Amino acid sequence: MIQTENLHKHYGAVHALDGLNMTVETGTVFGFLGPNGSGKTTTLRILTGLARPTSGRASVAGLDLASDGRSLSRRIGFLPEEPAFYPWMTPREFLDYLGRLHGLSPLERSARTKELLELVNLVEAGKRRIGGFSKGMRQRLGMAAALVHRPEVLLLDEPVSALDPVGRKEVLELIETLGGQCTVLMSSHILADVERVCSVVGIIAKGRMIVQSPREALMERYAQPVFEAEAADKPSARRWADTLRVQPWAAAVSVTGDVLRVTVKDIALARRELLASAVAQQVVLRRYEETRPSLEDVFMQLVDKEAAQ
Amino acid sequence: MTFLIVLRKELTEHWRTKRFLIVAAVMTVFGLTSPLLAKFTPELLKTIPNVPAAVAALIPTPSVADAVAQYVKNMGQFGVLLALLMTMGVVAQEKERGTAAMMLTHPVSRLTFLLAKFMALGIMFAVSLAIAAVGCWYYTTLLFTALPLGPYLALNGLILVVFLVYISVTLLCSTLARTQGAAAGLAFAALIVIAGIGSLPRIGDYFPGRLFSWGASLALGGTETAWPAFGISLGIIAAALIVAFLVFRRQEV
Numbered sequence: 001m002i003q004t005e006n007l008h009k010h011y012g013a014v015h016a017l018d019g020l021n022m023t024v025e026t027g028t029v030f031g032f033l034g035p036n037g038s039g040k041t042t043t044l045r046i047l048t049g050l051a052r053p054t055s056g057r058a059s060v061a062g063l064d065l066a067s068d069g070r071s072l073s074r075r076i077g078f079l080p081e082e083p084a085f086y087p088w089m090t091p092r093e094f095l096d097y098l099g100r101l102h103g104l105s106p107l108e109r110s111a112r113t114k115e116l117l118e119l120v121n122l123v124e125a126g127k128r129r130i131g132g133f134s135k136g137m138r139q140r141l142g143m144a145a146a147l148v149h150r151p152e153v154l155l156l157d158e159p160v161s162a163l164d165p166v167g168r169k170e171v172l173e174l175i176e177t178l179g180g181q182c183t184v185l186m187s188s189h190i191l192a193d194v195e196r197v198c199s200v201v202g203i204i205a206k207g208r209m210i211v212q213s214p215r216e217a218l219m220e221r222y223a224q225p226v227f228e229a230e231a232a233d234k235p236s237a238r239r240w241a242d243t244l245r246v247q248p249w250a251a252a253v254s255v256t257g258d259v260l261r262v263t264v265k266d267i268a269l270a271r272r273e274l275l276a277s278a279v280a281q282q283v284v285l286r287r288y289e290e291t292r293p294s295l296e297d298v299f300m301q302l303v304d305k306e307a308a309q
Numbered sequence: 310m311t312f313l314i315v316l317r318k319e320l321t322e323h324w325r326t327k328r329f330l331i332v333a334a335v336m337t338v339f340g341l342t343s344p345l346l347a348k349f350t351p352e353l354l355k356t357i358p359n360v361p362a363a364v365a366a367l368i369p370t371p372s373v374a375d376a377v378a379q380y381v382k383n384m385g386q387f388g389v390l391l392a393l394l395m396t397m398g399v400v401a402q403e404k405e406r407g408t409a410a411m412m413l414t415h416p417v418s419r420l421t422f423l424l425a426k427f428m429a430l431g432i433m434f435a436v437s438l439a440i441a442a443v444g445c446w447y448y449t450t451l452l453f454t455a456l457p458l459g460p461y462l463a464l465n466g467l468i469l470v471v472f473l474v475y476i477s478v479t480l481l482c483s484t485l486a487r488t489q490g491a492a493a494g495l496a497f498a499a500l501i502v503i504a505g506i507g508s509l510p511r512i513g514d515y516f517p518g519r520l521f522s523w524g525a526s527l528a529l530g531g532t533e534t535a536w537p538a539f540g541i542s543l544g545i546i547a548a549a550l551i552v553a554f555l556v557f558r559r560q561e562v
């Protein structure tokens with residue numbers, strides 16, 4: 001379990017964390033979302049013992065960081081956003097070194113190294129120097145390094161940000177399988193990834209947790225109906241968006257190229273008026289659908305609301 | 310146990326990154342060439358054409374004391390410079406690169422992290438100095454007379470203590486600094502301060518540089534001592550390591 005109580009972290013005049021309260025239950029995969037600079041990495045650095053809070057309390061795996069921080073490293077696994085290694089080592093040597101530090105026997109180290117290299121798809125590169133690795137390979141090795149000692153709590157800072165689509169899929173599947181075996185706190189700005197693997201979601205903005213809830217409950221509570229339409233050309237899409245923004249039933253209208261995404265407050269009214277509005281504006285439509293709101297819609301809605309306050 | 314694991318990694322790093330080779334090679338070259346230079350420099354000067362007889366008469370006959378003086382001078386300059394160059398990045402670079410953060414989330418205490426680095430550097434310099442000392446002793450014996458082993462070992466022990474002073478002070482600078490460049494600046498400033506104060510009359514008798522002349526005197530059968538300088542050198546080593554630990558313990562990496 002991970003818990004923070006009224007956690008503050010100040011860097012001079014900058015309040016990176018401003019009273020963060022968070023609870024991550026044992027065995028959950030917790031998606032930690034927030035815009036850039038919202039305090040995600042600072043939180044993770046405090047939870048790993050690399051940084052100290054200005055005030056407030058934090059505990060990880062039942063250990064209070066202020067008093068039991070020394071034994072923390074045996075209970076947690078941490079993957080930083082840009083994992084760093086000794087370039088002269090090979091992945092096998094690095095994982096073996098970590099295994100030694102965690103007190104694994106030679107047999108256990110050998111088996112665990114082999115298992116982890118297979119898990120993160122680095123068997124062929126196992127004997128190459130890490131210095132020549134790509135960013136994606138480093139991230140996968142970082143994942144293996146965080147898992148060497150089978151930690152109770154896994155803290156992942158943007159774990160798939162440097163991976164290609166195939167690598168991303170594999171690592172996300174791995175994180176998904178870890179749920180239940182250990183507690184995972186995963187920060188990410190890729191909302192689709194969080195939506196895919198996380199059972200609980202926390203959204204942080206300006207150093208404060210603005211919402212924390214099981215993913216489905218969050219979607220039910222905050223998700224507003226969304227319509228998506230693809231116009232024949234960009235100018236007409238933009239013209240139509242301008243007329244929709246002033247409608248009382250429209251909560252938010254975004255345009256990406258010639259695609260409009262309209263979040264609505266009153267779905268019945270929207271169903272009646274949206275197409276009529278397109279006809280009135282003489283917009284030719286290629287596609288029109290009522291879609292399932294995504295986590296991104298909820299995130300944007302909550303973060304925008306927080307920013308407006 | 311963890312200390313030995315980290316120490317082994319540090320020593321392997323010095324070996325694989327060729328630092329060990331560089332330090333051993335440079336020190337061995339200066340160890341070997343010190344008696345050679347002492348022996349042949351005066352003879353080379355005498356072979357210069359048209360050297361006036363009066364000047365030639367002033368060129369002293371080389372002796373074992375010249376060989377020892379040359380050895381001490383070379384180690385005092387190049388050995389100390391190597392100590393600075395090899396140490397200044399060890400902590401700052403790991404903080405800058407992110408490996409310190411990576412390792413400190415595993416069971417490596419901050420004390421172990423620092424002490425293993427100091428110990429590995431100490432071992433690297435001790436082994437390199439031993440090789441250089443053997444080379445110097447061999448050529449000194451060949452070209453002059455055999456130096457008595459006990460006092461010669463004491464000379465090298467004192468040289469090692471001076472190296473450890475500069476290693477520990479540079480390690481402190483590397484801990485204080487956020488980047489390698491800043492660590493280098495701090496370390497060179499520290500070198501200038503220690504060497505500068507050490508060159509002052511009377512005060513210099515209490516500084517690490519005094520150990521070189523004590524060691525040279527011992528090797529040549531002299532009886533002078535410099536125990537205060539020895540004690541202060543050990544004090545500087547201990548103080549630098551303690552301060553480095555206290556700083557690093559509170560530092561966010």
